Amino acid sequence: xxxxxxxxxxxxxxxxxxxxxxxxxxxxxxxxxxxxxxxxxxxxxxxxxxxxxxxxxxxxxxxxxxxxxxxxxxxxxxxxxxxxxxxxxxxxxxxxxxxxxxxxxxxxxxxxxxxxxxxxxxxxxxxxxxxxxxxxxxxxxxxxxxxxxxxxxxxxxxxxxxxxxx
Numbered sequence: 001x002x003x004x005x006x007x008x009x010x011x012x013x014x015x016x017x018x019x020x021x022x023x024x025x026x027x028x029x030x031x032x033x034x035x036x037x038x039x040x041x042x043x044x045x046x047x048x049x050x051x052x053x054x055x056x057x058x059x060x061x062x063x064x065x066x067x068x069x070x071x072x073x074x075x076x077x078x079x080x081x082x083x084x085x086x087x088x089x090x091x092x093x094x095x096x097x098x099x100x101x102x103x104x105x106x107x108x109x110x111x112x113x114x115x116x117x118x119x120x121x122x123x124x125x126x127x128x129x130x131x132x133x134x135x136x137x138x139x140x141x142x143x144x145x146x147x148x149x150x151x152x153x154x155x156x157x158x159x160x161x162x163x164x165x166x
Contacts, residue, residue: 079155
């Protein structure tokens with residue numbers, strides 16, 4: 001499940017970025033869903049919300065660490081929900097890493113293509129994002145939910161211990 005989820009996430013991310021670069025202009029936004037969603041092409045040299053834009057070279061290194069952690073976790077993985085969660089995180093990490101490695105201005109300095117803007121064009125109300133960002137967020141939220149509900153990566157479930165009154 002992990003590899004399928006990651007592969008689907010990366011594929012949708014890269015296809016959507018290709019379509020955005022080919023069909024959108026930097027100076028125009030496309031209004032959709034009555035203005036709830038805009039397609040606004042931008043390139044982001046930073047992390048989420050453009051944080052760390054001066055340290056683009058660091059992000060591929062962080063991504064390698066995330067990928068190594070997911071591979072290590074996958075060795076013990078026996079849970080479909082955890083496979084989904086880690087697959088979304090892996091897919092999102094690989095999607096944005098692909099941009100950083102292969103897009104301009106050059107290897108390990110590439111800018112990530114973002115195109116989705118909520119409730120206004122050009123990130124007026126919410127930072128512009130892409131499919132990889134959505135995949136990462138979905139994976140992290142699902143992982144947090146699994147942790148809170150006691151779902152283990154080996155497929156077992158931890159039950160909450162009751163407090164003993166003396």
